[in-house]
Amino acid sequence: MNSHLTKFFLLIISFLLLSNNLMAEPKETDWLTLMPKEDQQALNNMPELVLHNTAEAPSQFGKIGGLKQQDKTLPKVMYSTNTVPSLEGKRIRIGGYPVPIELNKQGKVIQLFIVPYPGACIHVPPPPPNQIILVNYEKGIELKDIYEPIWVIGKLHIEAISNDLADASYSMQADKVRPVEESDL
Template structure:
């Protein structure tokens, strides 16, 4: 009986500490948005922001005149409340007194904060992580795990269609690839 109890405890701790399967960014877009994105013409990155200069409010906000899919905040209802693990790059918003980021946008590709146009709102996730993580480089990829919510978020920097209360945030390691 004791061996069975130990085996059950080991199995339970394995499941508790096992990482969630990876969620793909395209899982956050409805199929019609995926098709529209695939059919979209090439977009020019020739703007002042592309050089890293943000002279007006907007930051990650979409400029006018792009194809409609680039403004899409359409979400996938089945993702609401789902526990996910997703890889991406941070755009820091708030930090604690130690300088660790506690609130940031997660974006699907590096440099989304300086290369415009930014991803559509349904490809931006506001991450809340009260524990905080040291972010020395916005080009460092992260794994973020936690409960995803369909939640419209808008601030001076960006609009997002999802928010995630993170239970774990960690830097992607070479072994993960």
């Protein structure tokens, strides 16, 4: 009987340790990891872009605005939808900037795009679709400022998404979304 009790407690402890590891935040995923090596190389060989860096600057990308702005003079890599198959279903943590899409009744953001740099939907060239992730977060998060970075944690999926605001090559059902804190840096 004593050995059965010991095995039971070991089983419980193992379960608790395993569930604790599943809830721990994974190591940070770099945005470039979402791009195939060919796209990374093309990005490295791209000429430097002249960007507007103030909110008042007019857009050089036409009147449409949003993450679908296009400048046909940019290299193809700026519109790449190429993905990395080994990332399908992988639980990741990625930091970036929110572009809210849908709010719940309490005013919390439950659907958003996360992008690698702030201002991507206003006056700078938008990231390529393989650098945009559609995030669904049922719990919702209160966003005070879209220029404040956030962490998104969940399983990444390869999925072509296109709506009025953006084209994205990835989606995520997030189990956690939180602001980046100074202790994270």
